[in-house]
Amino acid sequence: MNMPVRILLVDDHPLVRDGLKARLQVVEHxxxxxxxxxxAEALELASRVQADLALVDISMPDMNGIELTRRLRESSPDLHVLILSMYDNAEYVSSALKAGAxxxxLKDAPASEVLRAIETVAEGGSYFCQSAVAAMAEAPAENTPLTDREREILIFIVKGESNKRIAQQLNISVRTVETHRMSLRRKLGVITSAGLVHYALKQGWIDSASNPG
Incomplete structure (x- = not known):
């Protein structure tokens, strides 16, 4: 990736922000x-600086990172949020996902992983560290009803179909498929494709023979 990425740092500790800047400023783009x-300061800044990505801490004095993520997504829909936290419990990870992160x-991640996560999220993908994925895998599944269209798309996803192929088969736009993917992840609290497969199997919507993984 070599396209410029404009980043907003949100953390109540100046030393943490300084450390992040030191990691990031050596990368040209x-x-x-x-x-x-x-x-509150982050919301005001986001409305002015037109950042592509916000690195957001969970624990802050006036508003936690989960609520901030939700409000950033409402006020700046094109701004991607990457949570950078000390905590890897399932409640935080699931709440961040539902808020739109x-x-x-984790804050102790090596610089190489921080850069990889930033570039993945800036390109429109998702990045969850191993401990976050593990925490979510151990959390009890939520019993949230899906719409018929979400169920259709979930089945296509676990069968390994691309967004473009799903859109073609359902005669909808690729953007609509992406929106349904995000809705599925938020409703189910599931991060990985393996988690989606597990959910679909549990519901009896597919059988193990149809699982590509």
Whole structure:
């Protein structure tokens, strides 16, 4: 990836922000365009600096990172949020996902993983560190009803179909498929494709022979 990525840093500890800036400024196409020490400041900055991605802490004095993520997604829909936290429990990870975060990373992650997560999320993908995925795998599944269209798309996903192929078969846009994917992840609290497969198997919508993995 070599397209410029404009980054907003949100953490109430100046030393943490300084450390992140030091990691990021050595990469030519990553640009820190704003820093905020609390949620209200982050919301105000996001409306001005037109960042592509926000690195957001969970614990802050005026507004936690989950609520901030939700409000950022409402006010700046094109802004991707990557959570950078000390905590890897399932409640935080699931709540971040439901709020609209595209990734979850621990603060002790090596610089190489931080950069990989930023680039993955900036390109429109999702990135969850191994401990976040493990925490979600151990969490009890939610019993949230899906719409008929969500169920259709879930079955296509677990069979390994691409967004483009799903869109063609259902005669809908690729963007609509992507929206349904995000809805599925938020409703089910599932991060990985394996988690979606597990859910579909549990519901009896597919059998193990149809699982490509």
């Amino acid at each position: 990553l640009h820190v365009v704003g820093e905020a020490g609390h949620g 595209r990734g979850y990373l």
